[in-house]
Amino acid sequence: MKAPSLTTMILGGLVSGLLAGALLHAVQAPGEAGLVAGAEAIGGVWLDALRMTIIPLVFALLVTGMARAAETAGRGGLAGRALVVFALLLLASTSLAALVAPALLSAWPAPAEAAAALRATAEGAAARIPETPPLAEWLRAFIPANPVKAAADGAMASLVVFALIFGLAVSRLDGARRDALVLVFDGVQAAMMVIVRWVLVLAPAGVFLLALTVGARTGIGAVGLLGHYVIVITLVCLLAGALGLGAALLGGRTPPGQLAAAMTPVGAMAISTQSSLACLPVMLAACGRLGIPERVSGLVLPMGVALFRITSPAGNLAVALYVAHLYGVPLAPAQVVSGILVAALVSLAAVGVASSVTFFTTLVPIFMSMGLPMELLPLLLAVETLPDFSRTLGNVAGHVGVTAWANRWRGAAGA
DSSP states (O other), X not given: OOOOOHHHHHHHHHHHHHHHHHHHHHHOOTTHHHHHHHHHHHHHHHHHHHHTTHHHHHHHHHHHHHHHHHHHHHTOHHXXXXXXHHHHHHHHHHHHHHXXXXXXXXXXXXXXXXXHHHHHTSSXXXXXXXXXXXXXXXXXXXXOSSHHHHHHHTXXXXXXXXXXXXXXXXXXXXXXXXXXXXXXXXXXXXXXXXXXXXXXXXHHHHHHHHHHHHHHHHTTHHHHHHHHHHHHHHHHHHHHHHHHHHIIIIIXXXXXXXXXXHHHHHHHHHHHHOOTTTTHHHXXXXXXXXXXXXXXXXXXXXXXXHHOOTHHHHHHHHHHHHHHHHTTOOOOHHHHHHHHHHHHHHXXXXXXXXXXXXXXXXXXXXXXXHTOOXXXXXXXXXXXXXXXXXXXXXXXXXXXXXXXXXXXXXXXXXX
């Protein structure tokens, strides 16, 4: 008999924890407060063990990713232009999420009772949100005068900028030095991944304890809240994916009927596998049906799978905005802009990392840059597999869309 996957066990931990917590909430048994406090403390230790890997992991991923991307862009032509389009579409999809998610939550807020219970037990979550500094101070904060202090303080926005600048500088070194530094940081991220895998072995237990805490404080209403969360994130990801289709329709001037026929098998594969990489052969075939030469699709599609996930920053920012909504935390425009930039940049670093790891690798920097509490992230990880199909659907739409667009600039790009 095949052993259950880690995702299945984490989901099982979530369900059993919520049910156990809801039972405690209904029975009001003696000693409940001590039991819940103990579960919260032990679950918090597990969460901290996962958090400790985030800064070195993200920094190493960004340095190596930037060094390699800069080397690719330096070659010019079709590859360089594709990288620019990837970056612009990532910013566009994230900015769209920043507008749509709050509007959606305003029109259709989270279940009131469960949200109120979370706010009541957030233990000063809103108080932990830093005040928005003046514009000049906010802009200066993106360049860390002391990168080590920025890392220690969890100033994620400035640390991301430093990692990108450092990675760009590494790409300008001579071959031997560049390769040596890239190898070092590649080793750092590999070591962090080993630690993450160790911590994730305990994820079902950690999620159970944290879910028990939430269930004990919110009752069975937490189930409805998680369902609401899944629908909101799914809608935002599908909307981000529509930008990818827009790239094909408007940029690539692809006839809608032809695009729909070519994308149907790609969409079916995306839903069934929830993996852009697994969809690569089908996407190559779809591009062939659209009349895109193999010399274009064979270059742009693999680059897209490696570097470009149009739904990742949009969906991740929507998660942050959803948590802010639950806790009743007002976010200033500067905090949202910071989240947009970090979400778009960090999404480039996390491609190729397992989805259970990507969830934390991409979300924790956004939460840190916006000053949001992270206690709910393990519970949201447990249901991430539900909106994940919409992330993959949107990503493959973006990959094929940019490739169709690239087909129109191949002459000017020298492909």
